[in-house]
Amino acid sequence: MTETTGTWLTQEAYDRLQAEYDHLVNVGRAAIAKEIDERRQEGDLKENGGYHAARDEQAKMEARIEELRRKLADATVGEPTFDGTIASGTVVTAEVMGREMRFLVGSREIADGTDLDVFSAQSPLGAALLGRKAGDETSYEAPNGKQITVTVIAAEPFTG
Incomplete structure (x- = not known):
């Protein structure tokens, strides 16, 4: 594996990242959307710290989802072949x-x-x-x- 072929991951690491991605997409997004909606119901959005905090959390979550999506799409999974030469892994x-x-x-x-x-x-x-x-x-x-x-x-x- 070379630095240009993406990220090398063990199967365990790939599965862990995939589970995190699935959780964020399927559970996390719905939870943060509900939180934002509840905070929006509280009234004036200009002075609503809870609303702004929830929106910040949503932005962080979306950034992590995108990071995981890219990593998983570019990942090489499995045991690296090893001939004594240093490579990723x-x-x-x-x-x-x-x-x-x-x-x-x-x-x-x-x-x-x-x-x-x-x-x-x-x-x-x-x-x-x-x-x-x-x-x-x-x-x-x-x-x-x-x-x-x-x-x-x-x-x-x-x-x-």
Whole structure:
């Protein structure tokens, strides 16, 4: 899997996101519409904090629905093939600025319930590691402009 093929998700993560999407679309929308209608019944909308709060909540929910829709539509589901090369779905142990770190290159959704830090494949660190193997050295430019050297110690597929 490469960074251009979408988000890699385990079946469990995909199912969890699909369930959240289904709940928001089928239950959440109806509940927030009812809440907005009840607040609208209270009178003057200009001074109705409950109404405005419900509308804000509706906007947040719709943004999350759209985010989930895009993720699910672009997702690659299953176990990643692993040949030792770092790709989305790889747990990496690396030395970064003299400190050993262990993290997942991928999406935060698949690491839910683990103690792994997550770097997306599009992040500066994740992008620098794509295609690398244990023993490789690379670098990336930090947001402050500093070059950060990274040495890959180990790479393994994420197993949940």
